[in-house]
Amino acid sequence: MSIVTESTSTERKNECRERIIHNQKVLNCSHRNLPYIPKTQQTTRNCRCCILQHENTFNGLLREFNNLKALFLNDNYIENIKLSQIKHLKNLYLNYNKLRLFPDFSINGSEKDCYFPNLEILAVVSNDIKKIASDNFKCLLKLKAPSLDKNPIKVLPNNLLSKLPNLEILQLRFLLTDNLTLKPFAFKSASLKMLQFEFNRPATALFDSFNDAFRFVPNLETLKLGFISMLLLTNQQLSALFSPLANISMFKCFACQISQDPKVILNSMRIVIEVDLQSNRITTLSDETFKNNKHLKYLSLRYNDIAHIQESALPVSLLNNLHSLDLSQNPCVCDCNLEWLINWMKA
Template sequence: MRTGVMRAVVVMAAMAVLLGEAKTAAGVACLSAEMIAPCTCKEKSRGPSIACENADEAQIIRSLSVLKKNSTMIYRLMFRSSSFPRVHDYTFLGLDVQHLTMSRTNISIVEESSLRTLAQTLETLDLSYNNLHTVPTAALEHLQNLSFLNLNYNMIKVLGQAAFSGLRALERVSLYDNQMQHIEDTSFSGTGDKLFRLNLGKNHLETVPNLQALTNLQVLTLSDNHISSLKVGSFKGLKMLDMLMLENNKIQTLEANVFSELSNLNSLNIKHNHISNISQYAFSGLEDNLEWLELGHNRLDHIPSHSLRTLNNLRQLDLDSNRIVEVAEDAFEGYGDSIKFLMLNRNKIKSILPMTFFDLHSLEWLKLSHNDLTQLSEDTVQPILDTLTMIDVSSNPLKCACELMWLRSWLEAFTRRETYKSFSQHTCVGENSRIQDILELKTERLGCPEYTADTRAIAMSTPVVPSLTVCLTVVALLPQL
């Protein structure tokens, strides 16, 4: 008994020591709200998290002065929606900060030595929603442990030479929604080899910048710019790129070999462009790794099968909101084995031939809503019924006929087996142009003696993934970052 008590005392003492060391490592506890007003403090496991909002420069300086006298280690320090237009030299002298946010504070100048004292500790820096016209290179170059830099929503027009020099640990940079018109070829020299994510979205770029120095870049965002064409060599050096986002640009044609440098590319988003022509060799170099291809909201009038047939591992093909009228019977021949998700909604498709889906042996989701289909026979979908877990043919002028009874049975089974938040009503056009819910179709009324209970049971026995949650009206299958 005595031994057990002694053991408990020893364990408790050891825990106290460990907790004490952890507290010391994390920094001191929060100061009272009165002492650091208008700032507030929350105790986190890694140290104090301090937020200063709606404060002026004098109030911020006073709060910092109190913190310097009473605390050294701060996990997160945030200034938001305040007036702090100039970050003066040695502003943070006496503090160790891991994560610093100065957002919506009207900053236009960051002095050269303003962040120098944080060189050893600062890991992330958020300067978004300010008035910066250039990257504060001189102030940043000492931050040898900085891994994330957020410069979103500023007014930067040009990235000059070695704009991020000295940031050897930098992994992520975001320059979304600036006024970028030009990026020097050497803008990213001196950043080391850790940078894997770069966001240049919503700027004024007219061409793809030269980023070949970023040999380990994995995610590149160039969406919402003014890029009108892609050239061979545009992505030179980016052999490790996994995801490329080019949506909302002005690209009209995908020429041969434009992606040939991107042998590891897994996801390509070119939605919301003006693409009407795709070269047969546009996707050369992407044969083995490309799985997610988004070509929605363009000007294609056909499925670009000749370009897609080399893509051996394509899983998702998004052709939503184009101008496709016909789907050729061999549209998916030669590359359909791997496709699981096919989006053809919001086109002008009038008919689909019986053998069209024959090669889609892995298809799980089929989106055909908002087209001009008047019929969709069971023979047409029979090749994919064994794998299909979702089909959406809503908002089509389907004619109420016996050949739709397979769809009624499929929808009935779907409503019983799935959990869903929104169900897009499937209708057809009956006599006297009367709109009817397909779920309410009656075989007797349509005169379908051949549609027996046995055939209905077969149609309703489509295999499904257990506990799959599906929404018929919303498909959002993007790779997670």
Template sequence: MKSWCVLAFLLLDFFCHGTLSCPAFCKCYAGRAEVVCNGAPLKEYPSEGLPENTTMLTIQFTNISTISEQHLEATPQLQELHLHENHLQTLPSNFLRGVPRLHTLDLTGNKLSDLPVDVFTHASLRSLVLKNNLIKEADAAWFPDNSSLTWLDLSGNHLTKIQAAFLQKLPHLETLDLSKNRLEEIPADSLEPLTKLERLNLQYNNLSTLDASVFQRLHKLHFLFLAWNKLNKVPPNLFKELTQLRHLNLEDNRLNHIPTGLLDPLNSLEEDGLDLSVNPLVCDGKAEYLWRWLQNNKKKVFQADAITCKLPPSLEGRSVTSLAESDLNPQS
């Protein structure tokens, strides 16, 4: 009789709480094979007590500082692993060997810096987020050849350069976020392997110029973010191949002029798809191209009236769209 009572209690616990066991500081949801561990008191990876059939595991806002291949072996069916806002300082090589089905790995907000060779091999990752860490160099040796990644977020790190060899391992990328780093240049051939790329974010870097051919292979690109850099000059044919581009953000750079023909290939821009605000534009004869383009494409521009002149002093603060042709060519 007592054994039946124990069994009934266990079954009741299973149906009410979704699992027969669950680590401390964690909640286990058997119906969707998900475990969520939330809270600073957790100091070690909770491998003991994790349901073996777990497919989604979130460990966030804890004091965990290490993780091993053996830890992950406790959940061989894992498909998504979210480890944001912990204290991880490094990762072991081959640590994904025990979770071959893993497709999403989020390591946002840790203290990762130097990562070992083969750190992201053994699992067919499609989404990798390394946002807001301390990474100084993106190493091609992290990945296998022909990686299946379609989404890579390296924003908020300390990158000063991005190597072509690194991106050659990632031919299936559709989204690449390199914003909020310290990039000073994008090598001309570095983006060539990314023929499937649809979204590229380079905001908040230190880019002062771009090679004319840097985007030439990105025929599927829909979104390009270049705001908050130090761009002072761009080649007139920079966007020549970006005929599918829907959104382009050049806000808050150091552009004095928009070269003739620069915006002509961008026939796919959506309404409010272009942002050129907060640039120190010189409204002289060289600005006539931009002035005419804005007259014909005002609906494609986000806050077109916010595109203003910096020089000459007589036109400072004037919206480019409000000018007359005689303002740009006063001697004619």
């Protein structure tokens, strides 16, 4: 029979546990309320992934983990960071902290010397970062996917992504500010492939330039927009905004209050495979709507205001090419003019 003293019990409670995640050994210190980082020599030296959540302090821990590839520091009270070089680190998660400034990853301001030279994924979701600039990314030459959601950023400046030659994915959702301005060349990037941009504000107040907003992302394949009101945009403005997106394969505009025939948006998207226009105000489809979208396979017009659909708007050549069609939650009038669609569905 063993006797567990109070000190032994507390010590065990504060111990970090090893887990296996994606075939990697992980040191999990989540939900431990630790006032310090436990130093277990053998574990720290061999650890490749570390999860530290709800910590009160972590300054100085980085130099204990020279071989880290993934570091999770979510759900803490971190206001600033004292960095030490970790050459193997690829994934860094600083979500839900108190950062007021974007961390400076450069060593002594150098664009060549970096604390995390191999960093590929950086998440700083839900902090208190109000300003972002291209210099914040200097030396992060291998960064592929930064996530800046839920920060009170007020301006997305020109050439924001200019120092990220390997950028592939950018997420900017629900920025916590009433007034966000998107400068004309903010998204300029030769490598960006996927952009997710959601912000509850009229497009007329958000975009400084409709002509240039997406003009300088030549390799963009996926564009997901959400909650940006386009109700007051003219056909000319919509065309200017979306006409540069010739290489798009997936396009989503959720709850953007689009009321026009979407042909003005889709005309230039000649190789698009998936179109998602859920929760808009579209009332009309025409024989011009999908005329140029010969490769379309997935189409969602769920939750719009479409009452009548002419057969010429969705010709058999288009329908037979589709893998998925969602017209649910539209006030469609079930009359003889819709018989052609019902017959196609039965065929």
